Amino acid sequence: AQSVAQPEDQVNVAEGNPLTVKCTYSVSGNPYLFWYVQYPNRGLQFLLKYITGDNLVKGSYGFEAEFNKSQTSFHLKKPSALVSDSALYFCAVSLRNNRLAFGKGNQVVVIP
């Protein structure tokens, strides 16, 4: 089945340290990949996407993600984490007709 996997349940990182949230995908053809963030009691917010071209894509709030076709990965990164980055992060792949298939999500906890 075409899908994404987020192998870690929770990512803990100290404020100021680099943050990485992992995502691997399993789709046929060229994938359209997305990252969303969900804060408590709020809807999902779009962070960034990979469609084609440069493997390093930059998004909102200082986040970036690297598409790696050989490793079928699309890890989300931020050079210096903030306490306000603590949230639930979802990786998603766009299937036919633009329906999104989401991973189970990663809770990110940034420790002051």
Added chain:
Amino acid sequence: DTGVSQDPRHKITKRGQNVTFRCDPISEHNRLYWYRQTLGQGPEFLTYFQNEAQLEKSRLLSDRFSAERPKGSFSTLEIQRTEQGDSAMYLCASSLGAGGLAGAYEQYFGPGTRLTVT
């Protein structure tokens, strides 16, 4: 605020009752999606519309669920004879796009309607 809005934000109902949720998408978006999210899981696709046409329904969408998008603007999701297993967050999203490149457009999500069936 010109984002996606959903109403109500919370709904508590008794098993067997019918409920209806509303979603108002971003005005220029022709595609509208419904997802369901349970605790500890990512959103799961339910159905989507392009303009007023409902183009796909997930097998998760039982016969008790129906969605409409009259005139291609707002959408409603109705659940008949609710069951406790229907308790979840129901998310609406909208996007631009049509044809082969529709998947390249990001979807914008509303705040969701949290349904609790007692």
